[in-house]
Amino acid sequence: MISRTQALAASAALLTTSILNGCVVNPVTGEKQVSLISTQQELQLGQQHYSANQQQQGGQYTIDPALQDYVSAVGHKLARVSDQPQLPYEFVVLNNSIPNAWALPGGKIAVNRGLLILLDDEAELAAVLSHEIVHAAARHSATAMSQQQLLGAGLAIVGAATQNTGYSDLIASGSQLGGSAYIARYSRGNELESDQYGMKYMAAAGYDLQGAVRLQRKFVELSKDRQTGGLEALFASHPPSQSRVSANIKHSESLPKGGVTHRAVYQKAIAQLKRDASAYDNYDEAVAAANNKKFDSALTLVRKAQKQQPKEAAFFTLEGDLLGETKQFKNAYKAYDHAIQKNPSLFSNWLKRGLINLQLKDYVAAERDLTRSLRFLDTAYAHYYLGETYEKQGNQQSAYKHYQTAAGAGGEIGTMAQGRIKAITDKG
Numbered sequence: 001m002i003s004r005t006q007a008l009a010a011s012a013a014l015l016t017t018s019i020l021n022g023c024v025v026n027p028v029t030g031e032k033q034v035s036l037i038s039t040q041q042e043l044q045l046g047q048q049h050y051s052a053n054q055q056q057q058g059g060q061y062t063i064d065p066a067l068q069d070y071v072s073a074v075g076h077k078l079a080r081v082s083d084q085p086q087l088p089y090e091f092v093v094l095n096n097s098i099p100n101a102w103a104l105p106g107g108k109i110a111v112n113r114g115l116l117i118l119l120d121d122e123a124e125l126a127a128v129l130s131h132e133i134v135h136a137a138a139r140h141s142a143t144a145m146s147q148q149q150l151l152g153a154g155l156a157i158v159g160a161a162t163q164n165t166g167y168s169d170l171i172a173s174g175s176q177l178g179g180s181a182y183i184a185r186y187s188r189g190n191e192l193e194s195d196q197y198g199m200k201y202m203a204a205a206g207y208d209l210q211g212a213v214r215l216q217r218k219f220v221e222l223s224k225d226r227q228t229g230g231l232e233a234l235f236a237s238h239p240p241s242q243s244r245v246s247a248n249i250k251h252s253e254s255l256p257k258g259g260v261t262h263r264a265v266y267q268k269a270i271a272q273l274k275r276d277a278s279a280y281d282n283y284d285e286a287v288a289a290a291n292n293k294k295f296d297s298a299l300t301l302v303r304k305a306q307k308q309q310p311k312e313a314a315f316f317t318l319e320g321d322l323l324g325e326t327k328q329f330k331n332a333y334k335a336y337d338h339a340i341q342k343n344p345s346l347f348s349n350w351l352k353r354g355l356i357n358l359q360l361k362d363y364v365a366a367e368r369d370l371t372r373s374l375r376f377l378d379t380a381y382a383h384y385y386l387g388e389t390y391e392k393q394g395n396q397q398s399a400y401k402h403y404q405t406a407a408g409a410g411g412e413i414g415t416m417a418q419g420r421i422k423a424i425t426d427k428g
Contacts, residue, residue, distance in 0.1 A: 024139075042139065043088070046106030050090065053102075054110060055377040058095040059346040061113050063311055064272040068093050071111060071269075074122060075129045079107065081204035082130075083197070084137035091129065095314060097284050099222065103132035105139070113280075117273050118218060122262035123202070123211025130198035130205075131212075138193060192247060199251050208259035209252040216245045279308035283315055286322075295322050313343035320352055329359045347376035358385060363393050380409035384417050391420070400424050 054060060061067065075091035089107035099115040109132045111125075119125055199212050220242060267274075286301035299322045306315045320335035336353035343349060354369030366389045370382045387402035403424070406417035 039139075042105035046104040046108040046136075047088075050104055050108040052377055053104065054092060054094060055347050057110075057112075058314065059343065061093040061095040062313070062343055063276065063309065067116075067269055067272065071116075071125070071129075074125055075109060075133070078126060078130045078201050078205050079133055081201050082133050082137050087136060089133070089136075097280060101128050101132055103135040105136065107133065107136040109133065109136065113273055116270055117277060118222075119266070119270075120214070120263060121208075121211065122266040123208040123260065124215050124218075125211075125266060126202050126205065126207045127198065127212035127215040130201040131194045133201060134194040134197045135190065138190075138197070192244065195244060195248055196251050199248065199255060203255040203259065206259055208261045209248075209255055209257075211261065213245060213248045213252065216248055220245060276309045276312070279305040279312065279315070282308070283312075283318065286318060290318070290322060290325075295325055298322055311342060313339040313346065313349065316342065317349055317352065320356070324352075324356060324359075329356055332356050333360065345376060347373045347379070347382075350376070351379065351382055354382070354389075355385060358389055358392075361392075363389050367393075380406040380411075380413045380417070384413050384420075387417065387420060391424070396424055396427075 071093050072091040076089060079085060079087070079089040084107075087107035089109065091109050091111070093116065094110050094112045096112040097114040098112055099118050101109070101111040101115055103109045109129065111128060111132075115128065116125070119128070195212065195216070199209050202209055202212060282301045282305040286298040286305065289295075289298035289301060299319065302315055302318045302322065305312070306319070309315070316335050316339040320332045320339065323329075323332035323335055333353065333356045336349060336356060339346075339349045340353060350369045350373035354366045354373060357363075357366035357369055367386065370386045370389065373379070373382045383402040384406035387399045387406060390396075390399035390402065400421065403417040403420045407414050407421060409417075
């Protein structure tokens with residue numbers, strides 16, 4: 001039998017071997033870093049989750065397709081001068097008011113319309129996109145995931161080594177806190193690295209490097225207003241600081257001077273966003289009112305937004321939500337129907353109309369809409385309510401299958417699904 005000491009030694013050796021085998025060269029900096037995820041796995045992860053992340057964050061901005069083309073063109077211009085130009089880069093604008101941007105492995109990048117409206121010129125946009133390109137090119141996501149795996153293995157060894165001492169819980173907690181702090185420092189290092197090499201890409205593409213300085217200054221100013229809603233994600237993933245502003249100023253001194261801002265071009269590109277700014281402000285205020293259960297005020301605000309920009313599907317989706325909350329199901333159906341006509345590629349519009357059809361006892365239509373929502377995003381909610389739809393129609397077998405899928409998601413909807421599975425089983 002292997003002794004506990006031998007088992008610990010074997011675990012430690014396995015961890016060391018994993019670290020040594022996982023050392024790769026950062027394609028951007030040339031330095032060694034730990035990555036237990038292959039390049040091919042990275043590409044697959046990015047491809048698999050890009051669409052889902054877009055769906056969960058409002059979907060693509062559709063009012064002005066030319067803006068999508070413009071942002072994509074600027075992104076590809078920067079990607080061509082990056083350290084990994086061969087990655088399958090994609091750039092999209094999301095219909096989301098939060099001023100944020102993000103990158104998935106393999107160069108799958110998104111920027112919210114809420115950030116675009118805050119920028120003044122193309123150089124600032126280039127600073128945003130080049131920063132995200134570095135995250136992808138330097139394999140920051142793979143490194144972060146690998147570190148999480150290694151920290152998990154390390155915690156297991158610490159816990160085993162301190163069993164029966166009376167201090168195992170304390171030491172394990174301390175290790176977790178230390179691990180979290182290490183990840184936080186690493187993330188800040190990633191941000192500085194992305195700023196630095198992003199400016200290198202900006203210079204290679206001919207942009208004014210002061211765009212990166214101005215961008216960070218804007219983030220610092222935003223961070224001072226802690227009452228500004230929806231910025232938690234931005235500050236968590238892109239923590240602003242005066243030190244980052246100073247670092248960008250220093251980096252700019254070592255790179256070629258001059259460069260273009262293309263302010264007029266950028267202002268023309270976001271002209272529709274600026275024209276619709278008041279409509280989106282009313283929409284955001286309506287969302288806030290709805291969250292505070294002020295449904296009448298929210299309905300007034302969102303209908304005002306609809307008159308300002310009648311092409312925006314999100315305004316009609318919110319109207320449907322508000323009418324559904326007050327049990328006005330037929331009117332809610334009409335609102336969701338308008339939303340689908342304006343944007344048929346967003347899962348939530350189909351899901352919500354399906355739920356209204358379920359309330360109206362139109363089970364054929366509910367099945368159609370809920371199934372359609374799954375084409376865009378596979379959700380436990382759609383499976384659960386498809387289960388309910390089939391159960392109402394007496395199709396216990398199909399209901400059971402969808403409840404099983406929903407149960408696997410866990411959480412409240414998973415518990416509800418488990419309850420229905422038990423009810424069906426008990427009947428059978």
